[in-house]
Structures are given as C-alpha cells and as structure tokens.
Amino acid sequence: MRAAVLTTPGEPLQVRPVSASPLEPDEILVRIVGVGVCHTDFAALSGAVPLPLPAVVGHEGSGVVEQTGADVTDLAVGDHVVLSFDCCRECSQCRAGHPAYCELFAAMNYFGTRLDGEATLRDEAGEPVHGSWFGQSSFATHAVASARNAVRVDPSLPLELLGPLGCGLLTGAGTVLNVLRPQPGQRIGVWGLGAVGLAAIMAAKAAGCSVIVGVDPNQERRRIAADLGATHTIDPTATSDVAWDVLEVSDGGLDFSVDAVGLGSVIREALAVLRTPGTCATVGLQGLENDITIDQGHLLIGRTLTGVIEGDADPRTFIPQLIQLWQDGKFPFDRLIETFGFEEIDKAIDAAASGRVVKPVLVMA
Structure with a gap:
C-alpha cells in the first residue's frame, strides 16, 4: 500500500510505501476508492492540530473491505463502505444517539494512534507512521478503520464519490x-x-x-x-x-x-x-x-x-439518509465534486485551499 505521508507541517506530502499493522479484532482493512479533501485536514497539515509525525491524514474515505478482524460480524470482505469519524459506541453520549460527542472522541480521532498508543501504519524500515486520523487516515490506497465508523452502502452506487458524506457534507x-x-x-x-x-x-x-x-x-x-x-x-x-x-x-x-x-x-x-x-x-x-x-x-x-460537531449525526443512519436524498434529487452533492488522481494530491489540496474547487476527491487508480 501507498500513503501520502506528512513529515513536516506545511511541507508537501510524500507518497511512499507503507504497511498496515496487524488488525485488532474490531478493525477492518479498506481498499480506498475515493477520498475527499476537507479543510479539517488542513489543520493537521499546517500543524494547527498537534498530530505526531510522520502521519497520514484524510478522513472522507470510501472503499471496499479487504480484511476483517476476528470480532467483526456486521461487515464482510467485499462490502462497499463509507468511512466517517470513530466513536466508542459505549459511553452515555454514544448510547444517547450523539456519537459526535463521544467521551473518547479526541483520543479516537486526533491522536494518531489506537487507544493503546500503537500506530496502525509502518514505513519500509518498520518505524511507526501515525494514522487513525478520524479513525481512518484515508489519504492512502488502504486504510485501517474500525467496524464502528464504516457504513455499508449499496454496491451499485458511485463509491468513489461517496467519501465526502462522511464528514464535510454530513456536517x-x-x-x-x-x-x-x-x-x-x-x-x-x-x-x-x-x-x-x-x-x-x-x-x-x-x-x-x-x-x-x-x-x-x-x-x-x-x-x-x-x-x-x-x-x-x-x-x-x-x-x-x-x-x-x-x-x-x-x-x-x-x-x-x-x-x-x-x-x-x-x-x-x-x-x-x-x-x-x-x-x-x-x-x-x-x-x-x-x-x-x-x-x-x-x-x-x-x-x-x-x-x-459532525452535524450531531450518527453516520450509520444519517449517511443512508443523505444517499436517499441524493437519489431523490434533493441533495445533489455530486455537483460539488472534482476528481483528481492520487498522485495529484498536492494539486487537489491547492484547489481546495484556493477555493477553486468546492470538494476535491482523490480517486485511486
């Protein structure tokens, strides 16, 4: 797998080989098909959010499940999924239907590691590369996510366009x-x-x-x-x-x-x-x-x-609602999207930062 790695805040990303660490029981490995560029990513790329480096960001991913952890029962290899933010699904806020205000939201989305402090990615030398950005780090050909923040979608849908539903459009x-x-x-x-x-x-x-x-x-x-x-x-x-x-x-x-x-x-x-x-x-x-x-x-x-935060939405129910609105002609989000190849990631980031493109989406070859 390859990922766009941030080594120095404000500097261009470096697309380089990385590997995923072994999956935890509740995790999945997703082959990314498309990923939106969101302004929240800019906060990490600029250093405004103190993400440990080197790191991979990107948090509007969509793709196909390639591997599942031992405890994952509601997703299977081959499922098409949209990735959103992660949450524990167990605290009082999550149980009340407000996972965007999860008590562990910061640790699960901003810290660059799993909750136990381990990184999900490694470089060619075996050194940690920080991931887990919004539970996914999808500026990559593959992403390690949890079953909690993956929403299964109909395989007939244009999967490469659906990633932005996981954050910006959802918000x-x-x-x-x-x-x-x-x-x-x-x-x-x-x-x-x-x-x-x-x-x-x-x-x-x-x-x-x-x-x-x-x-x-x-x-x-x-x-x-x-x-x-x-x-x-x-x-x-x-x-x-x-x-x-x-x-x-x-x-x-x-x-x-x-x-x-x-x-x-x-x-x-x-x-x-x-x-x-x-x-x-x-x-x-x-x-x-x-x-x-x-x-x-x-x-x-x-x-x-x-x-x-995040539209106070539960992605598991709200992303399907947005897709239904789109199918009904009431939420034409695809009109905001311009696609770029993965190797054009810096061009896509510049297009978003300048305002030339509302929602750049990186499409993997």
Whole structure:
C-alpha cells in the first residue's frame, strides 16, 4: 500500500510505501476508492492540530473491505463502505444517539494512534507512521478503520464519490436537519459557502425553507449556492452592512443561521439577523483556540448560539439518509465534486485551499 505521508507541517506530502499493522479484532482493512479533501485536514497539515509525525491524514474515505478482524460480524470482505469519524459506541453520549460527542472522541480521532498508543501504519524500515486520523487516515490506497465508523452502502452506487458524506457534507446537512430542524416556510442563512455551507444550503432546500440566504465573497460559490437552492446571495465585500441586507431580504430576520467560517465578526452577524427566538449554529473551525466576542444582548432576547460537531449525526443512519436524498434529487452533492488522481494530491489540496474547487476527491487508480 501507498500513503501520502506528512513529515513536516506545511511541507508537501510524500507518497511512499507503507504497511498496515496487524488488525485488532474490531478493525477492518479498506481498499480506498475515493477520498475527499476537507479543510479539517488542513489543520493537521499546517500543524494547527498537534498530530505526531510522520502521519497520514484524510478522513472522507470510501472503499471496499479487504480484511476483517476476528470480532467483526456486521461487515464482510467485499462490502462497499463509507468511512466517517470513530466513536466508542459505549459511553452515555454514544448510547444517547450523539456519537459526535463521544467521551473518547479526541483520543479516537486526533491522536494518531489506537487507544493503546500503537500506530496502525509502518514505513519500509518498520518505524511507526501515525494514522487513525478520524479513525481512518484515508489519504492512502488502504486504510485501517474500525467496524464502528464504516457504513455499508449499496454496491451499485458511485463509491468513489461517496467519501465526502462522511464528514464535510454530513456536517453541513446534519447541522440543518439534526440540530436546527427548520420547518417548511422558515428562514435560514448560511455564512461561508464551502462544502459544509453548500451542504447546509441543500439541506435547507430539502427541508422546505422559504428564504435561504448565502453569504460568501466568492462569486462562483454564490452562483453555485443559487443553483442549489439559495433564494438570495450576498457578497460581504460589496456591502457596508451585511446584517442589514440579510434583514431586508428576509423580511425582518431569520429563524436560523449557520456559521461555516468561524470568525467572531461572522458569528456576530449571524446572531444579529435572527428573529426572537432564533438559533445560530457555528461549525467553522479556525483552530483549537479561537476567542470570539458576541453581544450579550443578542442572547438575552431569546436567541441561542450553539456549536455543532459532525452535524450531531450518527453516520450509520444519517449517511443512508443523505444517499436517499441524493437519489431523490434533493441533495445533489455530486455537483460539488472534482476528481483528481492520487498522485495529484498536492494539486487537489491547492484547489481546495484556493477555493477553486468546492470538494476535491482523490480517486485511486
């Protein structure tokens, strides 16, 4: 197997041979068919998330099961799967249906090893290569995952395109459908029209929102948002008062807002345009430490600001729901995707970082 290995933060990835360590009883080995490039990967590549090096990231993988551990009974060799984040499935949050808030989430997704501290990958010299990024590390031809974070899908589906359902698209759509839960006719705005924000736009349209506002300085992203269901789009660089413009097009305010940027100024805007009561969900990641300042008056009159991880979704049930919405023509996420060969990984990362491509997907040869 080969993997795109990060050796120095900020430096290009090196595609090199690696090997998988023997599977634990609850693990599977997946031959990766496609993997999305997500902005959360950038946090590890830049060093903003202190992942031990060398390491392999990538966490929107889809592929075919090639091997199963001794205790895996619900998956078999040959199954087509989408990989998402890992969770213990045993703590109180997991049992309550909120695996994104698993008590072991950080250890199972960010630390680069299994829970016992062992690495899932080795280099040619037999030295550890840190994996387990979101329970998979799928910037590779193969990934070691657990049966917990693999979702079986119909083999007739275009497997190479399904990986982004495991994180970015799940986050945006889940924030709308699982957390905000708008009713038909309600009004919503989305700040930041990357993959997460555009997934929120599509989900809002599927939910029947009557006013859907998209805010982004990128003209092409605004065009895509309009094609996907936004009723109004706003360029924040072309107006002196975004909040006023939103209030005007929404006839006095929104019921819900989604911040997919993470800047304090954006969160303040997204709160200021809410009706009372109204809820703003912030999902944008600007680093593990990100101080923001908000006006308490925006909360005292009945508004709510909430943070959301992974759309508060259970991938086992929500990914099939998103696939069904796509099959029904209500969640056309494939329109966001541009594919790249695995050897073009740096090109794909640059395309995502520059905003030229909404969702690059690496397709393995």
